[in-house]
Amino acid sequence: KQMTGKQSIQFDRAPHIIGSSSVAGKKEGEGPLADAFDLICSDDRFGEDNWEKSESTMQNEAMKLALQHSGLFPSQVRYLFGGDLLGQLIATSFGMENLDIPLFGLYGACSTCGEALSLAAMAVAGGFSDYAAAITSSHFASAEKQFRFPLGYGNQRPLAATWTVTGSGAFILGQKGGHARITGITTGKVVDFGVKDSLNMGACMAPAACDTIYQNLMDFNRQPSDYDKIITGDLGYVGQTILHDLLKEKGFDIAGVHMDCGIEIYDRETQDTHSGGSGCGCSAVTLAALILPKICKGVWKRVLFVPTGALLSTVSFNEGQSVPGIAHAVVIEHC
Amino acid sequence: KQMTGKQSIQFDRAPHIIGSSSVAGKKEGEGPLADAFDLICSDDRFGEDNWEKSESTMQNEAMKLALQHSGLFPSQVRYLFGGDLLGQLIATSFGMENLDIPLFGLYGACSTCGEALSLAAMAVAGGFSDYAAAITSSHFASAEKQFRFPLGYGNQRPLAATWTVTGSGAFILGQKGGHARITGITTGKVVDFGVKDSLNMGACMAPAACDTIYQNLMDFNRQPSDYDKIITGDLGYVGQTILHDLLKEKGFDIAGVHMDCGIEIYDRETQDTHSGGSGCGCSAVTLAALILPKICKGVWKRVLFVPTGALLSTVSFNEGQSVPGIAHAVVIEHC
Numbered sequence: 001k002q003m004t005g006k007q008s009i010q011f012d013r014a015p016h017i018i019g020s021s022s023v024a025g026k027k028e029g030e031g032p033l034a035d036a037f038d039l040i041c042s043d044d045r046f047g048e049d050n051w052e053k054s055e056s057t058m059q060n061e062a063m064k065l066a067l068q069h070s071g072l073f074p075s076q077v078r079y080l081f082g083g084d085l086l087g088q089l090i091a092t093s094f095g096m097e098n099l100d101i102p103l104f105g106l107y108g109a110c111s112t113c114g115e116a117l118s119l120a121a122m123a124v125a126g127g128f129s130d131y132a133a134a135i136t137s138s139h140f141a142s143a144e145k146q147f148r149f150p151l152g153y154g155n156q157r158p159l160a161a162t163w164t165v166t167g168s169g170a171f172i173l174g175q176k177g178g179h180a181r182i183t184g185i186t187t188g189k190v191v192d193f194g195v196k197d198s199l200n201m202g203a204c205m206a207p208a209a210c211d212t213i214y215q216n217l218m219d220f221n222r223q224p225s226d227y228d229k230i231i232t233g234d235l236g237y238v239g240q241t242i243l244h245d246l247l248k249e250k251g252f253d254i255a256g257v258h259m260d261c262g263i264e265i266y267d268r269e270t271q272d273t274h275s276g277g278s279g280c281g282c283s284a285v286t287l288a289a290l291i292l293p294k295i296c297k298g299v300w301k302r303v304l305f306v307p308t309g310a311l312l313s314t315v316s317f318n319e320g321q322s323v324p325g326i327a328h329a330v331v332i333e334h335c
Numbered sequence: 336k337q338m339t340g341k342q343s344i345q346f347d348r349a350p351h352i353i354g355s356s357s358v359a360g361k362k363e364g365e366g367p368l369a370d371a372f373d374l375i376c377s378d379d380r381f382g383e384d385n386w387e388k389s390e391s392t393m394q395n396e397a398m399k400l401a402l403q404h405s406g407l408f409p410s411q412v413r414y415l416f417g418g419d420l421l422g423q424l425i426a427t428s429f430g431m432e433n434l435d436i437p438l439f440g441l442y443g444a445c446s447t448c449g450e451a452l453s454l455a456a457m458a459v460a461g462g463f464s465d466y467a468a469a470i471t472s473s474h475f476a477s478a479e480k481q482f483r484f485p486l487g488y489g490n491q492r493p494l495a496a497t498w499t500v501t502g503s504g505a506f507i508l509g510q511k512g513g514h515a516r517i518t519g520i521t522t523g524k525v526v527d528f529g530v531k532d533s534l535n536m537g538a539c540m541a542p543a544a545c546d547t548i549y550q551n552l553m554d555f556n557r558q559p560s561d562y563d564k565i566i567t568g569d570l571g572y573v574g575q576t577i578l579h580d581l582l583k584e585k586g587f588d589i590a591g592v593h594m595d596c597g598i599e600i601y602d603r604e605t606q607d608t609h610s611g612g613s614g615c616g617c618s619a620v621t622l623a624a625l626i627l628p629k630i631c632k633g634v635w636k637r638v639l640f641v642p643t644g645a646l647l648s649t650v651s652f653n654e655g656q657s658v659p660g661i662a663h664a665v666v667i668e669h670c
Binding site (some may be wrong): 002078085123188 | 336344377387388412413418421422431432435438439441442443444450453454457458462463481522524525533647648649650651654660
């Protein structure tokens with residue numbers, strides 16, 4: 001029986017992460033993880049003439065690198081699970097088009113990396129696929145255009161705002177190989193605390209992160225200390241504080257083991273990124289560049305990776321709706 | 336070994352469709368399937384004050400009915416696979432919010448019903464979930480606002496255009512029960528013939544439908560006559576002709592067994608719907624209202640259900656990109 005607790009799975013045959021890659025933009029390439037990225041683009045355009053195509057090309061580069069690192073041809077990957085932040089997932093559709101791999105398009109806002117890894121893991125663990133791929137991306141300029149203001153307008157950003165990461169992370173899962181494997185997942189629900197400030201996404205997503213982490217601890221009967229790290233996607237400094245407070249109310253203190261990809265990816269002091277980084281590329285490139293290498297080396301034996309998403313569109317925001325959150329957790333262990 | 340051919344799965348333990356529902360709008364309720372829908376809303380508003388909320392409420396009604404028809408509480412459904420056509424899936428996020436079921440958000444344009452059923456089937460067949468739900472919706476007014484022109488503008492529609500269906504179909508999958516089961520799937524790739532006319536979606540999607548149907552016949556080593564019906568999602572009259580021609584070039588004549596949900600749902604003569612219906616509610620409500628009852632009664636023993644999607648956004652369209660297609664096939668059999 002692989003179903004564990006209320007909303008988790010513990011895989012009988014845990015799928016292995018056999019290859020990964022991280023492709024990042026200029027600003028990310030000037031941050032703390034600069035040396036760890038596989039590829040950094042010097043002007044964020046990736047050779048294209050509009051931001052959406054730039055994001056597609058970045059995704060394509062990431063997937064090609066991950067395949068290369070895994071020693072696989074695209075035709076050996078049976079299913080691809082991918083998504084991005086843009087309306088109708090155009091970065092993914094056009095980015096993955098020429099790879100000719102059957103595609104499941106996903107949308108979980110910035111939680112999509114967790115969603116994609118969860119489903120790719122189910123595909124491999126269920127015997128439905130020898131190899132499955134997961135990919136997500138975000139791009140500062142295409143996201144600003146989609147959700148915020150024209151770049152040329154140069155609007156001020158409140159201190160609670162996060163900076164959308166230009167980056168794409170790709171992962172290849174297989175039945176064996178590599179030194180990291182996905183041993184379990186906890187799939188998140190839509191959690192709505194009624195927060196309406198779309199420029200404070202940390203506050204919008206922290207309740208969902210709390211819900212999923214709490215449920216993971218319950219479902220697997222674990223304590224925070226059973227993880228070397230609990231790593232959220234892009235709560236940033238503001239969301240991190242809220243998450244710690246919310247989990248304390250439920251009896252868990254995770255401050256000692258918690259880390260947030262949105263905090264790791266930029267240097268707040270020198271890069272003017274306010275609350276931190278965000279976007280579904282944020283957790284993806286941090287996983288590939290920083291987290292997986294540490295798991296593979298055995299520095300961390302067991303990590304709970306929890307990408308977090310804010311479920312809004314400009315339409316829902318302008319119609320006065322709240323911004324609910326969702327978070328999908330993946331348990332990754334050294335092997 | 337469940338992997339079959341290049342991109343298909345034949346399930347060892349085929350999941351059963353134990354309950355379904357169809358909720359439709361006014362125009363759909365005046366069409367040929369009027370008597371078969373579970374619920375018809377007389378003004379397309381479903382009691383809400385904007386179209387996006389109307390679509391969310393319609394989805395919510397559909398899921399509640401499907402649960403009721405399956406004799407289940409929401410808490411018994413471990414995973415929900417859902418999506419819609421709106422940017423960032425706001426119809427689904429807000430529509431499913433109060434059900435408190437772990438959610439995998441999906442985007443495959445109008446092919447999403449096939450994508451959702453495929454993944455829900457994998458979740459149940461893989462032993463990851465006793466019950467899984469699949470839901471999709473589209474709404475004429477929210478889709479026109481998203482993709483086309485303001486309703487008040489009253490623009491003319493070319494004859495190749497389709498009419499977005501206001502409807503939502505929900506399906507509950509389980510390990511046993513009911514008289515229909517999903518015995519296999521063929522997952523589609525992004526297929527791009529370079530068509531750029533977003534008002535001729537049949538032409539955009541027909542190549543993808545051809546690719547997936549052809550691959551299904553190859554992977555399962557079947558002839559079109561091995562299916563009682565091959566049913567595409569929303570190619571409409573224009574796309575149907577193209578599909579038949581493309582498959583003939585590959586050596587298959589499906590004209591005798593082919594049916595299209597977009598053609599079935601409206602009366603072209605009296606309802607002024609040009610090439611037919613479309614939207615990811617189109618195939619979903621037709622499956623629930625027309626196709627499943629015939630499979631359950633044994634009138635049809637084996638059906639290939641192939642929802643088709645056009646992968647565009649207003650941004651990609653305005654930037655001069657083509658409109659690629661994708662199609663996800665599900666084999667449904669009487670039991």
